[in-house]
Structures are given as C-alpha cells and as structure tokens.
Amino acid sequence: MTGKKARIIAVVNEKGGVGKTVTVINLGAGLSTKGKDVLIVDMDPQLNATKGLGVSLDQDSPSVYDVIKVSEPVPAQAAIVKTAWEHLDLLPSHADLSGVEIELVDEPGRENRLKEALAPVLDLYDFILVDTPPSLSVLTVNVFAFAQEILVPCQTHPYSYGALDELLETVSVIREEINPDIKITGVLPTFFDQRTRVSNIVLDSLRADERFQGGLFDTVIRVNTTIAESAYYGKPVVFFRRSSTGAGDYMALTDEILA
Ligand SMILES: Nc1ncnc2c1ncn2[C@@H]1O[C@H](COP(=O)(O)OP(=O)(O)OP(=O)(O)O)[C@@H](O)[C@H]1O
Ligand SMILES: [Mg+2]
Incomplete structure (x- = not known):
C-alpha cells in the first residue's frame, strides 16, 4: 500500500488520427519526469501506445485483454509491465482485444470489467492514463x-471541430447511463500550424465555444515532425528530443494538468 489515489484520465475522440496516442504517451512521460507514478493503459487493439513506449511482447504475454476477458482473467498486476523509464508503467494491448466485443456481448456488467479489474492498482499510481x-x-x-x-484532443481542422458534437452527445449518454460523475477536463487543440489560416480559425472557434465544461486547455500542441519520428523509435518525444517543440508543448500540458 502506498496510499496513493490515482487520477484516472481517458484520452478519447471517436475521430481517428487526432493525437490521442501521442497525447497519452507524452503526458504520461511528462508526469513521470515530475516524479508522479503513472500507469498507461492501452485499450486500442492497434497497440500504438504499447509500441510508442517501445514495448514489444510475445504473442502469449498477458495484456489488458487477459485482464478483462471472461474466461480465466488474470489480475492486472500480472499484466502490467515497466517501461524503460522510471515512474512509467504500461498495461499493454494485444491484437486479441478486438475480439472482446463478441466475447462480452451477453455478459452482465460487461461495461464494468476494466473498472473492476483495475480497482486493486488504483493506490499504486498518481495517474492512470x-x-x-x-x-x-x-x-x-x-x-x-x-x-x-x-x-479530448481535437485537430485544429474544421472536420475535427465538427466531430466534437458527436463526442459531447456520447458523453451525455454516458453520464445518464453509466458514469454520472465523469467530467471533461479539457479539449486539447492538436496539429496546430501557425502558418495556416484554417488552424487559426479553428483555434479561435474552439476558444469561443462555451460547451466545454472545464474549458479548453491553454496549451496548444503544434505540428512537429519530431513527434512522428519519436514514435518510430518507440520513445515519447519528451524523452527522444527534449528540445523539440513537441516535447515543450507536452511539458506545458503536463504543467497544466498538475496545476
Ligand atoms: N503534433 C503532431 N505533429 C506531427 N505529427 C503528429 C502530432 N501528433 C501526432 N502526430 C502523428 O500523427 C499520427 C496520428 O497521431 P496519433 O496516433 O496520436 O493519433 P490517434 O488519435 O491516436 O489515432 P488513432 O485514432 O488511429 O488511434 C501519428 O503518426 C503521430 O506520430
Ligand atoms: Mg491512437
């Protein structure tokens, strides 16, 4: 027992390629550099967060799939792995995770499997992302x-801004039916490109939008090719090149989350 009580933050957007995974691994990395104990949970069968943290597992190593599956699930502690960096652990994903949909279809309480499985580790971490x-x-x-x-990462492109309506709708259904206490900590503008008019227009629209409870983060994540490069090397950009604008932006987000 460490007496910690994890703050649990999910990075969500039904739209693809908006910077969810990059945000999870770099916010996690940023928080870990501040001495916070962080667990990253990769709930995507694409395994991008797992790969982005340089973790490669054997086909039969336990993953989050084994933790939430119906028959003979394993305890979360047995599937959590350490990353190469201090204070930063990972509950990895597995391609089999995509089959969980079918497996859980008739299972009562199927929406609570992750919550129940992770209850025993909440006091080991300051943050679960x-x-x-x-x-x-x-x-x-x-x-x-x-x-x-x-x-909610939101690309500073018109389509991404429009897609936020859908997400807000989803969140209100979730509040009514599953988790009344869930709150939107913030919308995070991503892929911002100062030189393009459209990026600036969308950023202004986001800032003027009153629907976001908790508002918009002050931090804006700029387009930065070092981010994509770091993913290729299986490292958060915060560790890959601390002097890059990508690392700087994610450290600013880290400070905002801790403020
Ligand atoms: N600020 C940025 N500047 C440049 N490239 C970025 C930036 N953020 C993310 N990328 C790159 O864009 C791609 C999509 O980012 P990411 O994987 O984080 O999106 P995602 O929302 O998790 O996508 P998916 O919905 O498929 O899971 C990746 O190749 C990533 O390296
Ligand atoms: Mg992703």
Whole structure:
C-alpha cells in the first residue's frame, strides 16, 4: 500500500488520427519526469501506445485483454509491465482485444470489467492514463465507466471541430447511463500550424465555444515532425528530443494538468 489515489484520465475522440496516442504517451512521460507514478493503459487493439513506449511482447504475454476477458482473467498486476523509464508503467494491448466485443456481448456488467479489474492498482499510481480506439465500442464504454476525467484532443481542422458534437452527445449518454460523475477536463487543440489560416480559425472557434465544461486547455500542441519520428523509435518525444517543440508543448500540458 502506498496510499496513493490515482487520477484516472481517458484520452478519447471517436475521430481517428487526432493525437490521442501521442497525447497519452507524452503526458504520461511528462508526469513521470515530475516524479508522479503513472500507469498507461492501452485499450486500442492497434497497440500504438504499447509500441510508442517501445514495448514489444510475445504473442502469449498477458495484456489488458487477459485482464478483462471472461474466461480465466488474470489480475492486472500480472499484466502490467515497466517501461524503460522510471515512474512509467504500461498495461499493454494485444491484437486479441478486438475480439472482446463478441466475447462480452451477453455478459452482465460487461461495461464494468476494466473498472473492476483495475480497482486493486488504483493506490499504486498518481495517474492512470487510458488510450482509446477511434470508435465507440464495448472497449470505449469500459473506459468511460472507469475514467473520472476525459481529455479530448481535437485537430485544429474544421472536420475535427465538427466531430466534437458527436463526442459531447456520447458523453451525455454516458453520464445518464453509466458514469454520472465523469467530467471533461479539457479539449486539447492538436496539429496546430501557425502558418495556416484554417488552424487559426479553428483555434479561435474552439476558444469561443462555451460547451466545454472545464474549458479548453491553454496549451496548444503544434505540428512537429519530431513527434512522428519519436514514435518510430518507440520513445515519447519528451524523452527522444527534449528540445523539440513537441516535447515543450507536452511539458506545458503536463504543467497544466498538475496545476
Ligand atoms: N503534433 C503532431 N505533429 C506531427 N505529427 C503528429 C502530432 N501528433 C501526432 N502526430 C502523428 O500523427 C499520427 C496520428 O497521431 P496519433 O496516433 O496520436 O493519433 P490517434 O488519435 O491516436 O489515432 P488513432 O485514432 O488511429 O488511434 C501519428 O503518426 C503521430 O506520430
Ligand atoms: Mg491512437
């Protein structure tokens, strides 16, 4: 027992490619550099957060799939692995996770499997950050049931801004039916490109939008090719090149989360 009580933040957006995974691994990395004990949970069968943290597992190593599956689940502690960095642990994903939908279809309480499975580790971490797939499925519903807060990356492009309506709708249904206490910690503008008019227009619209409870983060994540490069090397950009704008932006987000 460490007496910690994890703050559980899910990074969600049904739209693909908006920076969810990059945000999870770099916010996690940033918090770990501040001495916070962080667990990253990869709930995406694409395994991007797992790979982005440089973790490669054998086909039969336990993953979050084994933790939430119906027959003979394993305890979360048995599937959590250490990353190469201090204070930063991972509950890895597995391609089999995509089959969970079918497996849980007739299972009572199926939306609470992640929450129940992770209850024993909440006091080991200061933060649990959950990466989610770009879809609404039993996996994301499990994340919504488990999370206290949601962080929504939104590309500073018109389509992404429009897609926020859908997300706000989803969150209100989740509040009514599954998790009345869940709150939107903030919308995070991503892929911001100062030179383009459209990026600036969308950022202004986001800032003027009153629907976001808790508002918009002051931090804006700029387009930065070092971010994509670091993913290729299986390292958060915060560790890969601390002097990059990508690392700087994610450290600013870290400070904002801790403030
Ligand atoms: N600020 C950025 N600047 C440049 N490239 C970025 C930035 N953020 C993310 N990327 C790159 O864009 C791609 C999509 O990012 P990411 O994987 O984080 O999105 P995602 O929302 O998790 O996508 P998916 O919905 O498929 O899971 C990745 O190749 C990533 O390295
Ligand atoms: Mg992703």
